[in-house]
Amino acid sequence: MPPAKPVPTGPRAASRPTLRDVARTLGVSVATVSNAYNRPDQLSEDLRGRILAAARDLGYQGPDPLARSLRRGRTGVLGVVYDAPLDYAFADPAAALFLGSVTRAVHDRDLNVLLLAAPHDPQADATLAVRNASVDGFIVYCAAEGSPLLRAVLDRALPTVLVDQDPQGGSAHVGIDDAGGAQAAAAHLLDLGHRQLGALCLELAGDRHPGPVSAARETQVAYRTTAQRIRGYRAATAGHPDAALHLMEAGQNTPADGEALTLDLLRAHPEVTGVVCMSDVLAQGALRAAATLGLRVPGDLSVIGYDDLPSSGALNLTTVWQPTPDKGAAVGAAILDLLDGQEPAPVTLPTRLVVRGSTAPPRSPAAPTA
Amino acid sequence: MPPAKPVPTGPRAASRPTLRDVARTLGVSVATVSNAYNRPDQLSEDLRGRILAAARDLGYQGPDPLARSLRRGRTGVLGVVYDAPLDYAFADPAAALFLGSVTRAVHDRDLNVLLLAAPHDPQADATLAVRNASVDGFIVYCAAEGSPLLRAVLDRALPTVLVDQDPQGGSAHVGIDDAGGAQAAAAHLLDLGHRQLGALCLELAGDRHPGPVSAARETQVAYRTTAQRIRGYRAATAGHPDAALHLMEAGQNTPADGEALTLDLLRAHPEVTGVVCMSDVLAQGALRAAATLGLRVPGDLSVIGYDDLPSSGALNLTTVWQPTPDKGAAVGAAILDLLDGQEPAPVTLPTRLVVRGSTAPPRSPAAPTA
DNA sequence: GACCCGATCTGAATCGTTTCAGATTGCTGA
DNA sequence: TCAGCAATCTGAAACGATTCAGATCGGGTC
Known part of the structure; x- marks a missing residue:
């Protein structure tokens, strides 16, 4: 039977x-x-009308997106990967603005963006989210050299574009002229006559190591962006044998960290008259520190940021502008190309120094206060 | 056969x-x-080891997330819905900070966030992304009363939490004391002696209608947040019969719009000595406008924001603080409850006036300039 | 009348898993 | 000796759609 x-x-x-x-x-x-x-x-x-009507009567909401994706082999979702907890990442408006410009670029093709990030808990498996993500491709925004998260992304072997990162593993690349912008910033201060410079750096590596940067640490920078900008600062000072550059590393990219770092810097090196920062957010902290110490900007201290956030206009902050909307558009175009089976050319976008009111020649060393 | x-x-x-x-x-x-x-x-x-080894040799990456989701009936993804193009939304760091705090709250349960937003093209079907999203639930951040996007979300009949919106359709609600914060801001200026106030408002409705707000328009506000804050401003001025409040509506929540609006406001009403803004971003614009006009803040013009962004410290801006991290945590908790089949209680979080240096008593009317 | 064609509609395979309900095996205890 | 049981492993039915290769049928052409 x-x-x-x-x-x-x-x-x-x-x-x-x-x-x-x-x-x-x-x-x-x-x-x-x-x-x-x-x-x-x-x-x-006729039949179509009857079907749609019956569907409405039954409360049928239309084909299930999941089943459809499985069958079709596409999800319509792009994973955007941050190698940091998202609330840290979004503490910098630049990250959010970039994300906005990416979504704008891919929305036209009915693609949406899934946020993937490192977990807060350092014990947790950072790669889990990436391995379990139902996506058609990845955009990696900020990952250290050799980070597990980055490796997990590359393992998925999906169309991938790397932002501000050394190209590798057959993925596309979009970046900005990090070194050039940094060099312009430092050169601006040197041209004004500053010789004792401080630099507020983003993290050099994934381990939390805030404070003065040792020579040893400077040789092993995991984040490309940080490495390139240091290179730019160094290149500018290299032209002036009498110039000194004091590197400070932030634990987090926040105004609070920038403020604390600046206070430390000026305590250790009171001779510093100009500070270059790797983000406008850190620069905001430097401005606060100056206010705390009763130093006038730019009279007593010159400050330069990086990013040119919208708020930096109101702050009258001299900074390095980068084309965030173009960057998002370039990333969008690159990932769309990859999805279409084409190989996009690597993109490097220009940066530009925007001089506002937070920089001026240093007070001459011997001059009396005020 | x-x-x-x-x-x-x-x-x-x-x-x-x-x-x-x-x-x-x-x-x-x-x-x-x-x-x-x-x-x-x-x-x-033993067998497990052999299987994993064979998988590695074959290049098998582990179970396909899509198929797994289909079979299991859960995706591990939450849709966060903005009823505006994302690059507009993220022009306000407050939106990004909120998003960061939400992701932080849900990451612990291995949930990720899918960004869903209105398309740029007004012709395009705004609801498509929401209808096609493979998610376990929705978080609606900023939607006008009766917006198609909101309706599409409610139609999906998934666990949903509404942020800063009137509760409806069996979804959970999290908000802040919008009216209270606004009232405190306006009351602060009135207490200082200001009587001619301007207010820089977020959009009243989805149609683009920047400029002075007519009485008629004021009666039909589609966004709850805007409506509540206007109510707060009005409530404060109601106590002072000799006080006037001039409402201006922004087209977009950006410093540029805030600046233009402030210039318009002061041209039409030179007697205004204090401006309350519905966001710090608009307040940044007001500060710029003051600088452009050669007005000193707070000497000639007092400015108050809303949100207390990190950058507002550096700007020395008086503003209304809201507990963004708590808000994200509350939203996360609410959606997790809903996913667990529980009904979370509605949450309303407090706001608080933070007095800094952008507000002071008005220069006495007859006093000579400087 | 035979043939072909376009317009409609259907059957069944397939996407890649998870999971329930057994089947098989070897061992223990009575 | 044999029922009972734990430890392993398997078959096959979902999950909810899309899509390809026909089937059916009425009408136009020669």
Whole structure:
């Protein structure tokens, strides 16, 4: 005797109706109902109308996105990967602005963005989210050299674009002229006559190591952006044998860290008259520190940022502008190319020094206060 | 004759290996391979090791997330919905900070966040992204009363939390004391002696209508946040019969718009000595406008913001603080409750006036300039 | 009348998993 | 000796769609 065919479970409970349910109530095939949604030209207007009506009556919401993605082999989702907890990342408006410009670029093709980030808990498996993400491609925004997260992304072997990172593993690359911008910033201060400079750096590596940067540490920078900008600062000072550059590393990219770092810097090196910062957010902290110490900007201390945030206009902050909207557009274009099977050319976008009111020649050393 | 069984396509091309492929190479069942990944206790350590090894050799990356989601009925993704193009939304760091705090709250449960927003093209179907999103729930951040996007979300009948919005349709609610904060801001200026006030408002409705707010328009505010804050401003001025409040509506929440609006305001009402703003971003614009006009802050013009962004410290801006991290945590807790089948209580968080240096008593009317 | 064609509609395979309900095996205790 | 049981492993049914290769049918052409 053949094994009894399992009895179908009759009309299912209050569960969501499926394509099959609406097919059954009309006595048509599921293929036809599917066509009613996806290929209106494949069935008569009349039947299509009846199907859509029946669907409405049943409370059917249209084809399940998940099942559709599985069958079609595309999800319509791009993973944007930050190698840091997201609330840290978004403490910098520049990160958010970039994200906005990326989504703008990919929305036209009906792609959405899934946020993937490192967990807060350092014990937790950082790669889990990346490994379990249902996406058509990745955009990696900020990852240290050799980070597990980055490796997990590359392992997925999906279309991937690396932002501000050394190209590797067959992925596309978009970046800015980090070194050039930094060099311009430091050169600006040197041209004004400053010789004792401080630099507020973003993290050099994923380990938390805030404070003065040792020569040893400076040789092993994991983040490309940080490495390039240090290179720029160094290149500028190299032209002035009498110039000194004191590097400070931030634990987090926040005004609070920038303020603390500046206080430390000026305590250790009171001779410093100009500070270059790797972000406007850090520069905001430097401005606060100056206010705390009763130093006038730019009279007693010159400050330069990096990014040119919208708020930096109101702060009258001299800074290095970068083309955030273009960057997002370039990233979007690159990932779309990859999805289309084409190989996009690497992109490096320009930066530009924006001189505002937070920089001026140093007070001459011997001059009396005020 | 029975129809010939279709011939299996042999070893598939260079396509990605599946669970079945690794099962076949070891001669075990797919169930066992699945268990090797999901239920290590269901098979011997020995076999499990061989399976994982074979998987590695084949280049199998682990169970496909999509198929897994379909079968399990959960995606591990939450949709965060903005009823505006994302690059506009993220022009306000407050939006980004909120998003960061939400992701922080849900990451602990291995949930990720999918960004869903209105398209730039007003012709495009705004609801498409929401209808096609594979998510376990929604968080709606900023939607006008009766917006199609909001309706589309509610139609999906998934766990949903509404942020800064009137509760409706069985969804949870998290908000702040918008009116209270606004009232405190306006009251602060009135207490200082100001009587001619300007107010820089966020959009009143989804149509783009920047400029002075007519009485008619004021009666039909689509955004709850805007409505509540206007109510707060009005409540404060109501106590002073000799006080006037001039409402200006922003087209976008950006410093540029805030600046333009302030210039318009002061041109039309030179008697204004204090400006309350519905965001710090707009307040940044007001500060710039003052600088442009050669007005000193707070000597000639007092300015108050809303949000207390990190950058507002450096700007020395008096503003209304709101507990962004708590808000994200509350939203996260609410959505997790809903996913667990529980009904979270509505949450309303407090706001607080932070007095800094951008507010002072008005220069006495008759006093000579400087 | 035979043939072909376009317009509609259907059957069934497939996407890649998870999981329930056994089957098999070897061992223990009575 | 044999029922009972724990430890392993398997078969096959979902999950909810898309899509390809026909089937059916009425009408136009020669």
